[in-house]
Amino acid sequence: MGVLMTKKAKKTKAKKAKANKLSRGPKATLDAAIKKNVSALVEHTEVLNQHSAALATHAHVMLGVSAKQLVYSVLGEPESLPDTTPLSKLGFDTEALAGLAEAIQERGVNVDTGLVQSCKKVFDLVRVVSAAMS
């Protein structure tokens, strides 16, 4: 009985050792696998970063477009109007620009009255709104 038990135990031990050996493999193979993984991860991260940059640019472009939309909507002008048009040609003097700031704020964009009053052209206003939205 004692002999049988010993043989069984030996067999189990040998099986376990074999399994461990198989799972670990040779050290060189393991290192190569890790390197490959790290390299893939680095490459993946780089591609991810580039996609993030593209996404940020996308968001920025969309933001710019929506800022422009908002400004032209508040001004009551068609978007075919060049953004180099002076705000004075649209009837805005320094005090009227305070009203324009209020109209932009009413749309949920927090712009300072003083900053809007510094704008000379439609283009300036789009920039101010775009900065406030970002």
Next chain:
Amino acid sequence: MFGISRIGLAAVCLVGLPIAASAAPLSPELIAQLKASIKNDPEARSQLQALLEQDPKASIAQKSKSKAKISSGIQANAGAEPEAAPKPPDTITKLIQSNAGKIASERQYSPCAGWQFLLRQDWKDLGGAAGAACPQPPDNAQGAQISFANDLAAKNRIVTINGTAAVLYNSITGDVPPPTPYAVSLGGYTTVNSVSNSAAAQTKSNVDTLAYGGLLNLGYHGSKMSNFFMFRAGITEDYVKDTTSAHAVLDWSPVVRRLYIHYPYHFHEVFGIPIITRFDPDLVARYDSALGKDQILAFNARQESVRIGPELALTVLPDPGYVSGPLARLSALFGYDIWYETYSRKRLSWFTSSLNYNLDEAGNFGIKGSYNSGQNELTGKATSIYTIGLSGKI
């Protein structure tokens, strides 16, 4: 709406896709070089960061610049093409950048913020905008003058002193709740004008006046309306003629956008007429005095006058979004001031109208016709006059 979305998507395709498309085939070496070129070049990095702060058009331009810069960085050792100097940020960009992250009361938008001391030959009109009553730069202004002349032929020595000393404070902060004004202009001045002749025959041309005064402009921002107050006052003492004249003006200018008070109204939106109008009603109180022998005011034939009443102005402009060509160069201005003169208890009025046509796109040359009628608001002189003329500035 759809047009805008399409423009936006087209812009995204232009800007976003090349990056995404180029992402997959990039080798790790190229990516490492790309990263290094951005890391080692703060300008390229700042240009990329600036993308989020620039306008869409500029961002696309900047983007292509940045891309050019990155690619030049990759080919750095091969001696890349010369880099274009970065464009200095304009006023709006500077204002946005300098005020980023500050609380409202610490933001500053005045073009001439803070205290300034001026020494000039005379007191120029500084402009009425609260917080932006900025003086002309010294190179465009005449300085104070003290001079001595000895006319040997006439045996006359002439001493002339002509100068204005002024102190000004301007500030435009972020939107702070009333009663704190967001825009402030504050200032005072004194002007000395003296011409002294030593020859007895020339003493009649002596001048000796002293003028002093000040201004206070305040701007208040509110969610329903904004209010602007302007106070200016000045006294001139003539020691040769022994007279004193004084004037003061208090002006309240409200901006109520919902009622189109001091806010442009687009007729095109409702009536389909491509015209913009702006109605500016101000409430004004004016005080004038002329003290001394034979000194009376034209407003009421007395030595003092206080006039209170509304000053109404209507500006009519073609809507540049719907009008182009010669018609876009027309503009008209109508003004009607009604005062109640408190000393004589009379009603006075002053009507002005003008029609302008710019001969060139920039508005350097133009034809102007005007008609003024009533009692001049500054002198009180009864007037009824038509004027037509050519104007030019280069």
